[in-house]
Amino acid sequence: MDVPVLSLQALKRQIKAFPIYRHWYMNRELRRFLEHEEMHLHFGVFRDFAHARAWLPRSNEFDDEALVDDYLNVRTQRIFAYDYPVLHWLHRAIDEGARRVTDIGGSVGVHYIAYRRYLDYPASLGWQVLEVPAMARLGRALADKAGLDALSFSSTLAAGDTPADIWLAEGSIHYLEQGRPDTLLARARFRPRHLLLNKLPLYDGEDFVSTQNLGCGLFAPHHVYNRQGFIDGIEAAGYRLIDRWDVPERSFFLPGHPDKSFGWYSGLCFRVQEDAPGNAPASGSLKCTM
Numbered sequence: 584m585d586v587p588v589l590s591l592q593a594l595k596r597q598i599k600a601f602p603i604y605r606h607w608y609m610n611r612e613l614r615r616f617l618e619h620e621e622m623h624l625h626f627g628v629f630r631d632f633a634h635a636r637a638w639l640p641r642s643n644e645f646d647d648e649a650l651v652d653d654y655l656n657v658r659t660q661r662i663f664a665y666d667y668p669v670l671h672w673l674h675r676a677i678d679e680g681a682r683r684v685t686d687i688g689g690s691v692g693v694h695y696i697a698y699r700r701y702l703d704y705p706a707s708l709g710w711q712v713l714e715v716p717a718m719a720r721l722g723r724a725l726a727d728k729a730g731l732d733a734l735s736f737s738s739t740l741a742a743g744d745t746p747a748d749i750w751l752a753e754g755s756i757h758y759l760e761q762g763r764p765d766t767l768l769a770r771a772r773f774r775p776r777h778l779l780l781n782k783l784p785l786y787d788g789e790d791f792v793s794t795q796n797l798g799c800g801l802f803a804p805h806h807v808y809n810r811q812g813f814i815d816g817i818e819a820a821g822y823r824l825i826d827r828w829d830v831p832e833r834s835f836f837l838p839g840h841p842d843k844s845f846g847w848y849s850g851l852c853f854r855v856q857e858d859a860p861g862n863a864p865a866s867g868s869l870k871c872t873m
């Protein structure tokens with residue numbers, strides 16, 4: 584008589600299909616999400632930020648000095664592999680005449696400070712970080728102490744309120760409720776020539792809102808965007824994608840949602856299309872080779 588042989592993997596799949604298993608698994612993952620002092624844990628799918636915030640434990644989200652250690656002591660001091668594409672495009676933009684950077688969610692000025700060792704900043708460079716009040720306050724104090732006159736902070740201005748050649752956003756715009764670049768560009772009084780976006784949670788499924796454990800008992804909602812829709816929105820606003828890269832150091836695991844989990848974050852570089860309707864003529868020469 585033939586006895587059917589069940590592989591270990593098939594057996595695991597069958598066990599996981601039991602509702603009682605899923606219930607136990609989701610409870611375990613929820614406890615882990617709520618209790619671990621660990622960044623990069625995510626949980627849940629929500630309709631919008633309001634629903635995510637209503638579900639999360641109350642916290643200051645990013646507006647809390649408890650979060651500043653890693654930014655002050657690590658990210659101002661060194662760069663990571665995912666910074667190199669940004670350095671490359673920043674260097675080219677500066678070579679072509681860009682002098683004003685709006686750094687959305689640039690923490691205490693981590694990118695300005697860490698990139699100084701790799702780029703020769705022109706004396707006329709101005710670098711404005713748009714941040715939550717706690718980060719802006721700490722960043723201002725740091726810049727004053729170190730005499731970094733080019734570095735300024737605001738927690739009241741939005742991207743596009745002041746003229747900028749480059750909008751930089753690294754691991755940040757998905758935490759802004761209305762942070763989609765196409766939305767920001769539509770509202771901007773001043774539009775940049777270059778858009779440099781790094782560490783973005785983009786994947787091939789539908790847009791959704793999830794939540795993140797930030798460590799230190801703090802939690803925040805954030806967006807996850809459909810890759811093509813995100814790119815198309817920016818291109819429809821009059822920009823052209825000139826580079827994209829993977830950020831394998833960041834992945835997104837959502838318990839109970841393998842279809843919404845993905846193995847790497849993304850980086851994108853756009854440049855304004857001079858001939859798109861509504862775009863101002865360029866002030867410097869463009870040598871786009873990609």
Ligand SMILES: C[S@@+](CC[C@H](N)C(=O)[O-])C[C@H]1O[C@@H](n2cnc3c(N)ncnc32)[C@H](O)[C@@H]1O
Pocket residue numbers: 645646658687688689690691693713714715718752753754755756758759760
């Ligand atoms: C994960 S950190 C990334 C920081 C830095 N850009 C980096 O790559 O290391 C996200 C940053 O976005 C900022 N942020 C979150 N919500 C924001 C908002 N509404 N306006 C401005 N910045 C915000 C946070 O304060 C935090 O510094």
